[in-house]
Amino acid sequence: MNKTKKLVFLSFLVGMALVIYIIEAQIPVLFPGIKLGLSNTVSLATLILLGWREALLVMLLRTLLGSMFNGTMTAFMFSIAGGILSNLVMIILYKYLKNSMSLWTISICGAIFHNIGQLLIASIIIQDFKIYIYLPVLLISAIITGYFIGWCTKFLMDNLSKIPIFKSFLDS
Numbered sequence: 001m002n003k004t005k006k007l008v009f010l011s012f013l014v015g016m017a018l019v020i021y022i023i024e025a026q027i028p029v030l031f032p033g034i035k036l037g038l039s040n041t042v043s044l045a046t047l048i049l050l051g052w053r054e055a056l057l058v059m060l061l062r063t064l065l066g067s068m069f070n071g072t073m074t075a076f077m078f079s080i081a082g083g084i085l086s087n088l089v090m091i092i093l094y095k096y097l098k099n100s101m102s103l104w105t106i107s108i109c110g111a112i113f114h115n116i117g118q119l120l121i122a123s124i125i126i127q128d129f130k131i132y133i134y135l136p137v138l139l140i141s142a143i144i145t146g147y148f149i150g151w152c153t154k155f156l157m158d159n160l161s162k163i164p165i166f167k168s169f170l171d172s
Helices: 003-025 040-049 052-070 073-097 103-126 129-160 164-171
Strands: none
Touching (some): 003 052, 040 052, 040 073, 040 103, 103 129
């Protein structure tokens, strides 16, 4: 893929992730700290399509821009900590275990580590590690949301390749 096509495709992915992030931020949460994380679909797809550097870039830009448009500094700290930890885990798992681990499992692991990263920031802010008592609830939600994000990523990947303009990006 030449540099211009890659930059255009990467910009599209960042824009898509940002729109999803902003829309999802408008949905009320049922439990504190639990969201679907639909924009992570784009990050995971970017990892598969373009590589780890681009996946981290999409996550960083989405988090930074999303926090500028829609959040607070605290929300940014939670998002960036969870996002970095989640992406690092998914990058390692995808790089070394993609042939023996399903996309759903990689996504679930990413969701689990996203929650761990957020709890780390929460424990630093409140200066108490007792916040980790909430981890079992977050782990259950991570399994459910991680599986759903893995499924959405598979759906996105299958359908992006059917659109002629994106097929040309993916083929080159």
